[in-house]
Amino acid sequence: MKVIYEKSPMLKDAPLSYCPGCTHGIIHKLVAESIHELGAGGRAIGVSPVGCAVLAYNFFNCDMVQAPHGRAPALATGMARVHPGHVIFTYQGDGDLAAIGTAETIHAACRGENIVVIFVNNAIYGMTGGQMAPTTIAGQTTQTSPYGRDVVSAGHPVRVCEMLATQEGTTYAERVAVHSVPHIRKAKKAIKKAFEYQTQGRGFSIVELLSTCPTNWGLSPVESLAWVEENMIPQYPLGVFKDKYAGEVAR
C-alpha cells in the first residue's frame, strides 16, 4: 500500500482546540509541513501567543514557549540571539500582533531578527469572545462595535504587511488567504519560503494569513469562507509586499 497522505510528523497526535470551521487547523498544518519538509523540526522553537492559538504548544511537535500578549517577537528575539542556527517562529493573531504587540512586531522587523512570524488575521479577537480587533474592517459588527466599526471614533483597520514592507529590516512580507484550495496552496508556498529564508539566515519574514472566525462572525463555516473573499480581501489585498530575494531562481 502506498501512503499518499499523512499527518505531518511536526504535528502532535492531539485534538485541536479550535472551533468547527476555523482555519487555524489548516494554518497549523501548513506551518508543520513547511518546517518538516525543510528537515528543521529538531531545531525548531515556536512561540505561542495569547489568544486562540495559546495552546499551539500542544499541537506543534517542537520545543515551544508561551508568550505574554503581544510579546512573541520579543521572546523570539531572545531565543534567536541564544540559538542563532535554530528555526524560531511565532504564531500570532491580529489582536496580539497588531494592537498590544505592535511595537514588538515592528522592532523585530527593523532589527531584521532571523525569525518567522505567522500572522493569523481574522479581523476579530476570537478567544475573548469576539471583540473589535485592530484589523476589524469598517462597518464590521463585533461585541465591542455593536453598531459596526465606526472609523470616526474607533479608527481605521491596520494593514500590517504594507507597513512592515516599508522597513529596511524586513526580508519578506506576504499576505495570503486560506479560504479556498488554490489559496491554501499559495499560502503553503509563502510559509515555506519564509522558513526557507530563515534556515538561510536571511532575517525577518512575516506571512499574513486571512483566516476565518465563524463562531464570532456569527456565520457558518462556508459563509465565513465567502466572507473572506467578499470583505477581507478588498481591505487586505493579497500579494508579496516585500521580498529581498525575489530575483532568485525558485528552489
Added chain:
Amino acid sequence: MQRLLMKGNEAIAEAAIKAGCRHFFGYPITPQNEVCAYMSRRMPQVEGVFLQAESEIAAISMVLGASAAGARAMTSSSSPGISLKTEGLSYIAGSDLPALIVNVQRGGPGLGTIQPAQSDYNQATKAPGHGDLRLLVFAPSTVQEMVDCVFETFDLTEKYRMPGMLLCDGLLGQMMEPVIFPEVEVTPSEKPWALTGHGDKRQPNIITSLNLDPELSQSANLARFERYAEIEKTQARAESLMTEDADIVVVAYGACARIARSAVSAARAEGIKAGMLRPITVWPFPTQQILAAGKSAKALLAVEMSMGQMVHDVRTAVQFKKPVHFFGRTGGVVPTPNEVLEQLKIIDGGLKA
C-alpha cells in the same frame, strides 16, 4: 586579586559578565544607564549579546525568551521601567524561569525624580507582578556587595528557577568604590527543561505559565510556594552591627544602611547604645535575625528612603512586641547621618524619661 575603582552600575555589569551572563537586554532610563552603556561596550568583547530593546516590556520579554532558551539572561532598569517589567516578571515566575532584573531605584510615584529612593520596596517584596509569586530580592549596600550579589542572585535564581532582583538605588548605582571581582569558574547549571530544539532525541519541551485547569494551576502555585518556603528558611541574610547590647536597633538596607551606620557610630560616641541590623535580602526578609537582634533592645528604628515600607516588615518581625519607630525621606531626598542621630537621641531620651 586586583582592586578596581568602579561605579556601582558598571560593577553590576562587569560582575554579570564574570558570572557568565552573555545576554543582556536593556532600555535607557536614569539612573541605571551605565549598566546598558557598559554592556554595549563589553558584550561584543566576550562574544555576548547586548540588545537595546524598544521598551522595558520588550526587554524583559527578550530575557524571558533567552532564559527559556537556556541562557543566563538579565535586564536592568529604574523604578518607572520596573513597573513596565512587572508583566514579564510575572510570566517568568509563572514559567519557572531564572532571570536577573536590576532596579536602580529613583523617586516616585510617576516619573518622580531621577534622585535615589527606596520606594519600590513594596513592589519588589510584596507585588512584583500579578498573581501568587515571589521574587528573590538582594539589597546590597556597597559596590563590592553589588558585585557579590550578582553572582549569588544568578546562582540562586537558577537553583530555584525563579526571577531575582538586585534592588539598588541611584546613590549606589552612581557612586564609585574599590571592588574585587571574585575569580570563580562559572559552570553552567544543567537545564534539561530549556528550549534547545528536541533534535529528534527527546520529547518537545514546553515552557508556559498557562494552566487552564484550576486544580493544575493550584498545584503549580503550591509547588512554587514550597520552594519559596525553603528559601525563606535558608536564604534570608542580614548583617548585625553592635546589636548584642543595643537599646535601640536601627534597621536599614542598601544606601540607607550606610547612613544609619554613621549615625549608630556617632550615637555610640555620645553614649547611646545603638546598633544596626541590615537586611541583605529583603525577600526573603531576615525576620529571625531581626527578632533576635531586637530581643534585648527596647526600641527599633527603621530608616528608609521612602514613606515607610520596610518598617511594616520590621514590626511583623518583632511580632509587634517592641516599639518600631520610623524615619524616612522621600521623593529622592537622602537622609543625613545627623538626622538619623537626632532620631536616635529622641528615642533614647524617651527610653530614659
